[in-house]
Amino acid sequence: MRIVICDDAAAATRTAVDRIAAALRARPASVLGLATGGTMEPVYEGLIAAHRDGLSFAQAVSFNLDEYVGLPPGHPQSYRSYMQRHLFDHVDIAPERTFVPSGEGDPQAASDAYEAALRAHGPLDLQLLGLGHNGHIGFNEPGSSLASRTREKLLTRTTREANARFFKEGETPPRSAVTMGIGTILEARSILVLALGAGKAAAVQGTVEGPVTAMCPGSALQMHPDVTMIVDSAAAADLS
Numbered sequence: 001m002r003i004v005i006c007d008d009a010a011a012a013t014r015t016a017v018d019r020i021a022a023a024l025r026a027r028p029a030s031v032l033g034l035a036t037g038g039t040m041e042p043v044y045e046g047l048i049a050a051h052r053d054g055l056s057f058a059q060a061v062s063f064n065l066d067e068y069v070g071l072p073p074g075h076p077q078s079y080r081s082y083m084q085r086h087l088f089d090h091v092d093i094a095p096e097r098t099f100v101p102s103g104e105g106d107p108q109a110a111s112d113a114y115e116a117a118l119r120a121h122g123p124l125d126l127q128l129l130g131l132g133h134n135g136h137i138g139f140n141e142p143g144s145s146l147a148s149r150t151r152e153k154l155l156t157r158t159t160r161e162a163n164a165r166f167f168k169e170g171e172t173p174p175r176s177a178v179t180m181g182i183g184t185i186l187e188a189r190s191i192l193v194l195a196l197g198a199g200k201a202a203a204v205q206g207t208v209e210g211p212v213t214a215m216c217p218g219s220a221l222q223m224h225p226d227v228t229m230i231v232d233s234a235a236a237a238d239l240s
């Protein structure tokens, strides 16, 4: 795993944006694995700026990591609507080339359909990942099988608490999500992880230096031959 430590969050974000843009320039028909969450918002702002400067998404295909179970695509907190708001509505990617798991209907059927779509278009050329405070990648919470495939996963209390900030007061954040599995993620040709801030320091340490364990799902990335983790100095603080 290559670790890139940047002075601050802005520099780390810029580094991530530059790498994604370079990958897309080198291979315009890239199959991109995308993430949501607070860390990714400025990344997508950077990609939109790159698009205004000529970067095209027209030949790319994208697959998002996860979607909340029970939220229709039009719900403001669904990950489909996050992606529309933060990226897809502002770049030249055709809607039919953007895949987000379905949060509606039977989660098992949605998961199987997603794996089939990944098989049809994949492998992913570049998978972008954030990192949960508890070391989760996608919504593979601690205890997830390192060989897991796309499936419904119950969210831990800490993840629900962390994500509650995105929901309106009185609204209950979903209890589960359909997420690409760790085994699914590891099939990407190349993986880029972005983790920022002191709150991620323990998860970064476990991911990079800890034993490979289902209790820190990020640590499974140690088994992949092409992972780059970009962190700011606060997130790198626990690395030896």
Ligand code: F6R
Residues within 6 Å of the ligand: 034, 035, 036, 037, 038, 039, 040, 065, 066, 129, 130, 131, 132, 133, 136, 137, 138, 139
């Ligand atoms: C989102 C996802 C999650 C987030 C992680 C970090 O699609 O899969 O693993 O990347 O929870 O979220 P933030 O960036 O909000 O700290």
